Amino acid sequence: MDLSDNQYDEVGVDNEQDDNETIEEPKVGMTFSSAEEVWSYYMKYGKQKGFGVCKRNSKQGDDGNVRWFTLVCARQGTSKSKAANILKPRQTEKIGCMARINATLNDEGGYTLSKVNLDHTHVCSPEKARHFRCFKKVDARVSKRFKINDEAGIRMKKNFKSLVVEAGGYKNVPFVEECRNYIDKERQLRLGIGGAEALCNYFRQMQKKNPDFYYEMDVDDDLKLKNVFWADARSRAAYQSFRDVITFDTTYLTNAYNMPFAPFVGVNHHGQSMLFGCGLISNEDTHTFKWLFESWLNCMNDQPPNAIITDQDKAIQLAISRVFPTSRHRFCLWHIMKKLPKKFGSHSRYEEIKSTLQKCVYDSLSEQEFEERWCDLLNTYDLHENAWLGSLYSDRHFWVPAYIRDTFWAGMSIAQRSEGINAFFDNYVNSRTTLKQFVDQYDSALRRKVENEAVADFNSFNTEIPCISHYPLEKQFQKAYTIAKFKEVQDELRGFLYLTTSLLECEGGKYTYIVADEVQVSDELIKRANYIVKLDEDLLEVNCSCKLFEFRGILCRHALRILTQLGKSTVPSKYILDRWRKDIKRKYNFVKSSYEATSNPEGQRYDRIQNCFYELCSNAAKTESNCVKLINQLEQLKLEFH
Numbered sequence: 001m002d003l004s005d006n007q008y009d010e011v012g013v014d015n016e017q018d019d020n021e022t023i024e025e026p027k028v029g030m031t032f033s034s035a036e037e038v039w040s041y042y043m044k045y046g047k048q049k050g051f052g053v054c055k056r057n058s059k060q061g062d063d064g065n066v067r068w069f070t071l072v073c074a075r076q077g078t079s080k081s082k083a084a085n086i087l088k089p090r091q092t093e094k095i096g097c098m099a100r101i102n103a104t105l106n107d108e109g110g111y112t113l114s115k116v117n118l119d120h121t122h123v124c125s126p127e128k129a130r131h132f133r134c135f136k137k138v139d140a141r142v143s144k145r146f147k148i149n150d151e152a153g154i155r156m157k158k159n160f161k162s163l164v165v166e167a168g169g170y171k172n173v174p175f176v177e178e179c180r181n182y183i184d185k186e187r188q189l190r191l192g193i194g195g196a197e198a199l200c201n202y203f204r205q206m207q208k209k210n211p212d213f214y215y216e217m218d219v220d221d222d223l224k225l226k227n228v229f230w231a232d233a234r235s236r237a238a239y240q241s242f243r244d245v246i247t248f249d250t251t252y253l254t255n256a257y258n259m260p261f262a263p264f265v266g267v268n269h270h271g272q273s274m275l276f277g278c279g280l281i282s283n284e285d286t287h288t289f290k291w292l293f294e295s296w297l298n299c300m301n302d303q304p305p306n307a308i309i310t311d312q313d314k315a316i317q318l319a320i321s322r323v324f325p326t327s328r329h330r331f332c333l334w335h336i337m338k339k340l341p342k343k344f345g346s347h348s349r350y351e352e353i354k355s356t357l358q359k360c361v362y363d364s365l366s367e368q369e370f371e372e373r374w375c376d377l378l379n380t381y382d383l384h385e386n387a388w389l390g391s392l393y394s395d396r397h398f399w400v401p402a403y404i405r406d407t408f409w410a411g412m413s414i415a416q417r418s419e420g421i422n423a424f425f426d427n428y429v430n431s432r433t434t435l436k437q438f439v440d441q442y443d444s445a446l447r448r449k450v451e452n453e454a455v456a457d458f459n460s461f462n463t464e465i466p467c468i469s470h471y472p473l474e475k476q477f478q479k480a481y482t483i484a485k486f487k488e489v490q491d492e493l494r495g496f497l498y499l500t501t502s503l504l505e506c507e508g509g510k511y512t513y514i515v516a517d518e519v520q521v522s523d524e525l526i527k528r529a530n531y532i533v534k535l536d537e538d539l540l541e542v543n544c545s546c547k548l549f550e551f552r553g554i555l556c557r558h559a560l561r562i563l564t565q566l567g568k569s570t571v572p573s574k575y576i577l578d579r580w581r582k583d584i585k586r587k588y589n590f591v592k593s594s595y596e597a598t599s600n601p602e603g604q605r606y607d608r609i610q611n612c613f614y615e616l617c618s619n620a621a622k623t624e625s626n627c628v629k630l631i632n633q634l635e636q637l638k639l640e641f642h
Contacts, residue, residue: 023048026101030113035066038103038111042071043134050124051075052093052132056100065105068114072100074132075122097121196225199280202439203230211614212236212591214277216295227288229295231264231277232446237588239276239300242266244579245410246276247309248316249332250284260284264296267410269580270456270484275446276300289319297323307407311335312399328407331399336392337361343388353381361400365529365545370402405547410579411488411554459483460582469493472569473560476576485580488554495557501533501565509537511566515544515558533562540572553577 023045032038039053046053052074059067079094102115129135142163149162206213212233218226243266250262263278277299279292297304307328310316312335320329340357344350356377364370374393378384397403460482467474468490477489498518505512513533521527532545542563548556555575563571578584590606620630 025118026113026116028113028116031106031108031110032103032112033110035069035103035111038069038101038113039071042101046073046132047129047135048126050126050129051097051099051120052129052134054134061105068102068104070100070102073097073120074134075120076100095122198439199225199228206230206232214299216298218291226282227279227291229277229279229292229299231296231299234450234588234591235274235276236299237591238268238274238586239266239303241586241588242268242274242410242579243300243303244306244408245309245412246305246307247412249311250281251311262292267412268453269582269584269586270453270460270482271411271488272449272453272456272484275449284313284315286315286318289316290323293319293323307409309409309412312395317398328404329398330404330407330409331395333361333399333401336399339388347381349381353377353383356380363527363529364400364402365531367402370396370400405551407550408553409551411552456482456484457582465490469496471564473563473571476570480576480583481580482582485554488552492548492554492557492560496561496564499557499561501561504532511535511537511562513562515561517558531558533558535559535562535566540574542572542575549575553579 023041026042026045032041043053053071054074054076056070056072056076058069061067075093075095075097076099077094078096079092097120098117099120100115100117101113103111104114106112203213203215207215210233213230214236215228215230217228220226245266247265248262249265250260260281261278262281264276266274266276268274277296279295281288281292304324304327307330308320308324309330309332310320312331317329320327337358340354341350344353347353356373360370360373360377364373378386378389383389392399463483464478465483465486467478471493474489474493478486481489495517500516502514502516503511504514511534513535515531515533517529517531519527519529533542534544535542542555542559544556544558546556546558548554549559555571560571616630620626
């Protein structure tokens with residue numbers, strides 16, 4: 001018999017008793033048939049008297065039987081403060097109480113009480129005894145209810161309250177709301193029949209095909225799978241080329257197919273979605289997201305993204321601040337604005353509020369302009385006490401365009417990327433798909449994605465979109481950019497039709513222009529706005545107040561118009577981003593994926609060379625001298641094979 005802490009300390013054995021039952025006081029010589037009976041008896045006695053019970057120590061014989069053990073009051077012993085600030089010590093229940101019983105193995109194989117101390121050094125309260133940890137018991141019926149409600153999406157707070165009402169009050173509930181720890185422990189990936197085994201087999205097969213396949217598995221104390229993360233070799237290599245911006249969206253497959261799928265998505269030089277790893281998670285709290293983000297960061301060699309886009313979620317926000325403190329975090333504007341009907345749909349002036357809020361958010365070109373319009377919104381419709389708007393204003397640096405335009409987002413919004421993920425798994429996942437089937441189909445979806453990129457690469461090199469103007473700078477973009485991105489440049493050039501420019505200031509080679517723009521929002525609505533464009537001929541810099549280049553990496557129509565107006569035949573090289581170029585060889589194209597057999601001879605040679613380096617790097621990394629020696633030799637080889 002093993003009297004381990006796990007068996008007795010965490011959750012007591014069944015200790016419920018009839019309210020009218022009187023438990024006899026412990027005395028030396030009392031006998032019990034087993035250690036469990038001793039424990040059960042002393043638990044009932046402790047609850048009747050008003051003190052908690054825990055195991056102090058025990059001794060096991062050579063035959064494996066426990067020779068003796070001690071059960072004590074929960075307030076026994078002393079506690080040394082571990083608080084960082086000695087002026088703010090943490091609370092403790094340890095005060096050195098000596099009440100206890102000693103049970104010794106007898107000749108019949110049972111246990112006899114050999115020592116008894118009934119004196120407590122504190123006040124015992126039977127009414128409050130239920131708050132001791134040993135009495136916080138979750139029985140089978142309650143456990144089942146918790147699990148069902150949790151799977152149905154009922155939040156922990158309501159889950160607990162329903163049981164309080166059913167029991168007739170808090171005093172009749174043998175646990176407290178902190179039983180959320182129990183739910184967290186019980187939560188595991190609901191994988192379906194054969195799901196866990198299929199996942200493990202899949203990971204082993206992928207890693208066997210390519211040692212750069214990466215995965216991590218998170219299990220609970222009972223070795224039940226809670227969360228998993230994985231990324232194939234090609235995705236890991238592609239991240240090195242496109243690590244500037246990612247989106248993290250848990251809503252698509254979770255909502256559509258009840259599959260807790262959490263993908264990390266980026267965008268390539270064609271503007272196509274790329275999967276940079278993904279997870280399956282059992283919970284959506286800060287602890288789970290922190291585990292997932294740390295797994296992903298470890299997979300990507302501790303290189304965080306420059307920027308990350310997520311839904312507005314406090315748990316995700318907190319996890320990102322801890323794991324990616326240097327990354328610029330942005331909320332999905334689309335997810336926020338789609339909540340308007342729910343928040344104000346019943347308001348008598350809903351349409352006015354909606355229109356005013358949209359203008360405030362979308363038309364404000366500066367932070368000051370947004371602040372003024374937001375203040376007018378609250379004043380006009382008396383919305384100062386609206387909690388939702390209050391929370392949005394507090395988080396304005398995470399979602400309002402005026403505050404985030406100065407950061408490069410590669411043209412990504414979470415709405416567009418979610419649509420990309422939808423298309424990513426079209427024809428591969430449906431509402432009846434099990435995890436085992438999903439694993440089988442996952443590779444097919446990735447293979448199609450690689451093929452789509454290969455086709456786009458081919459088209460960008462072997463076809464071209466004719467220029468729509470006679471400006472040489474358009475030819476410059478046509479020659480450098482992929483077709484998808486060149487089309488975006490042409491969209492800006494078409495906008496020249498709606499621009500009017502006026503020189504505001506000119507000093508030496510520095511120009512300042514006002515550019516008036518007209519954008520058709522709908523069949524009946526045209527939005528007009530003025531932008532400031534500054535050009536410095538000496539520094540070869542052009543900046544526009546719309547900040548499209550900073551935001552999307554595409555030079556805006558306003559800046560392009562001023563360049564052409566001043567007779568500039570080329571765009572400064574800093575405005576032709578390598579990220580969108582079609583003529584750059586990116587290393588991930590030479591990496592064989594775990595899910596595809598390469599027929600590319602160059603890729604095969606790359607793999608052969610890379611495999612030779614695995615053992616070499618591992619051995620050289622053991623000492624600093626070998627590391628330096630290898631690096632020097634590699635530098636010589638780089639010159640030879642340049």
